[in-house]
Amino acid sequence: MEIVGCSSLQNLQALSTLLNPQPEPEDEDGETLNAAARLGPGNIGPKPTEGPPVTGAGVSRGKDIWSEEEVAEGSQFDDLGDPRPQPEYEVILKQSVGTEDVFLGLSGKDPSSMSCEALRVKVKLPGTRAADVVLDVKETFLDLRTPKYKLGLHLPHPVLGREGTAQFFSEKEELEVTLQMKRPLDFISGK
Template identity: 35%
Template sequence: MSLFENADSILLLKKLLQNPENEDSSSDSEDENQSKRKNLGPSNFGPRPQSNALTKPDSSLKPEPKKDQSIEEWLEAQEKEDNDILETRKRPEYKITYKQSVGTEDVFLQMGNKTSASSSCEDMIIEIEMPEETVAVHQMDISVTENEIDLATPMYRLKLPLTHPINPDKSSAKYFTERKTLCLTCRMNREYDYVNF
């Protein structure tokens, strides 16, 4: 934006640069002009902000539904997000490890393509420790999707985004009551598995 697009900016610049000796006025008006010049600065130039913009509430804070979503889907997503924000249950400790199935040719002869890196692992094992949980396994609610695990119990809530996509149909869960640990074994579904195996 150029300084010369706004006529008010040019007049303010003129007032700022005007020599006080050229004016025919008394000493009182000179004092006023000097005080006005002292108050002028770089922020006085350019377009003025709208006064209504400061009093109106900011509508950009409210998320609006996407064009491809219906109102019902948007409301459902907002309700889910609000429930996540207002969650008061504890988040359990968890540990993620990787497992690969190796055969004799991999261990002794090293004829396979597998390495000791996690890129050669087929399964992701997630151990969730819930030491204060008192309910039975059938009262725990677990949802496993391709990119997320959602566990809900009366004491704990874990919403865990996964580092690798998994196949929910080939996943299994086991609960150890003596340790109060839920162990999930999830088959990873990666793009380049044909290279690693």
């Protein structure tokens, strides 16, 4: 009978681990973790400092990348290097009504914005020609650019950008953009 020697380093370490087992790590609930659960992505890099997250203006809160005060509303559409001024504009809600609505109230429409079908934006553009206007309409944003003016307008209601119309009045130097509103409850009312 031949006795196998313990000459290799790996065999000695395995024997040592067998005779002197290390205590298994436990999670927050006191349950023992298996070997696969011991390491994870959180074990890469330096260990975070312990303690409650510090809050306040300009100070990091937990795992936030930036604070809400650092991000301006609608900033993804702003071009801070563009010095062009914003033109005067007016947003008007439109509603198609007939005599049966006004005098008899047969259609159930009321003066609220929920009964409006369209949104009209009137923009005054003094010194501008129709050929100079560049207009882009998204569901909730209107982007208007001319050589003299720029307008980035968050719309009060979602619209169907492809179903809108735009008309430039040269004598008034005014652009009127009419957009059909995207109304979520139209399938219920049958309109």
